[in-house]
Amino acid sequence: MPNERGSLVLGVLCGAxxxxxxxxxxxxxxxxxxFGPLELTIGRYLAYGLISAALIAPRWRSLAATxxxxxxxxxxxxxxSGNTLYYILLASSVQLGGAAITALVIGFLPVVVTIVGSRAEGAVPLARLAPSLLLCAAGAVCIGWQALFLPSTRPVSAQLAGLLCAIGALASWGAYAVYNNHMLARVKAVSSHDWSLLIGIATGAQSLVLIPLALLLGVRGHGAGDWALFVAVSAxxxxxxxxxGNALWNRMSRLLPLTLSGQMITFETLFALLYAFAWEHRGPTALEGVAFVLVVASVVSCVAAHRKPSNPSTAFAGEGRRSRRRPGAAG
Structure with a gap:
């Protein structure tokens, strides 16, 4: 039982x-x-691929054999789904509709992933997760309320396009989260860190394919200062x-069932807003403060749901052992 609780705490810390x-x-x-979304995607993931290849080079032969x-x-x-397409859509959403609208939509990822995870055999029943899902949804609505209903300097058409891009990003990364958990359960011979590096190499290869497209669409002229900032941000x-971040997420995915790991995505929304406040040199509004409380309460209630036995005669240790046999988590 202590080991199960230790894994739960470590998994939550990795997710946060x-x-x-x-x-x-x-x-x-x-x-x-x-720089546009396509350029930002190429820069980020070309750097990701190169760094991943350098880090994995000493173990390449043994890994490739598996x-x-x-x-x-x-x-x-x-x-x-989790990198190239997702980031093009997310960057487009931020630049068209703003970070708040993007954070609002992405904030619903925990709801999507948790509902999908609840269908796995032996998963915590959805009814026990309902309070956590409702708190998460309420927090996401609070976070985006001001962006959606208060006057904005952005054109309505741009905000609508940004919203559609954010919904696309939501679907893309939701599919990634579910399938990545499934694959981590299958490739037990590969560490979570090495799996992240392998995804990085695949993403880097995809970014190379995007370079001709970027050149075809036309790259705007940039000064030396712009390019230096671009390289620094990308790296x-x-x-x-x-x-x-991906290594920590994969580590968490092997410690927590999908119904709980889905809730960990909430921390991305939470920190994204904190960074936005720092960038804008302001503190959270009352509504945003309420959203933070709801987000934290959502995660805490979800953790509690996974620590409670399914019925009085079921021990947590037994539930923990069953969770390791679910498609969404690796043992």
Whole structure:
């Protein structure tokens, strides 16, 4: 029982740390606003791929021997849904509609992933997760309320386009989160960190394919200062959000069931807003403060739901052992 509780706490800490690093990606489009979403995606993931290749090089032969065609296809799909396509849509949403609208929609990821995870065999019943899901949804609505209903300097058409891009990003990353958990349960011979690096290599290869498209669409002229900022932002996001953040997320995915790991995505929204406040040199409004409380309460209630036995005769240790056999979590 102590081991199960220890894994629960460690998993939550890894999820919170991953969210803190992933929140940085909401700032990147603002920091390098001179560059478009496609350019930002290429810069970030080309750096991610190069760094991943350098880190994995000493173990490449042994790792490659454990991977078949099915695993490589999965890596390509995960790279597309969780990185390339997701970030193009997210960056477009931030630049068109603003960070708040984007954070609002992405804030519903925990609800989507948790509902999908509740269908797994032996998962915590959805009824026990309902309070957590309601708190999460309420927090997401509070976070985006001001952006949606208060006057904005952005055109309505731009906000609508940003909202549609955010919904696309939500669907793309939701599919990634579910399938990545499934694959981590299958490739037990590969560590969570190495799996993240392999996804990085696949993503880097996809970014190379996007370069001709960017050139075809036309790259705007930029000064030396713009390019220096672009390289710094791309490398920073690649290291902290992609390398370290993804490794922490994969570690968490092997410690927690999908119904709980889905809630950990909430931390990305929370930290994204905190970084936005720092960038704008202001504190949270009353409504945003309420949202933070709801978000934290959502995660806490979800953790509590997973620590309670399913019935008086069921011990938590037994539930923990069953969770390791679910498709969404690796043992």
């Amino acid at each position: 740390a991953a969210g803190a690093l992933w929140g940085l990606v909401f700032l990147a489009p603002e920091l390098a606003r001179a 991977l078949g065609a099915g695993e490589w296809r999965a890596l390509a799909w995960l790279a597309l 920073g996001v690649a290291v902290f959000a992609s390398i370290v």
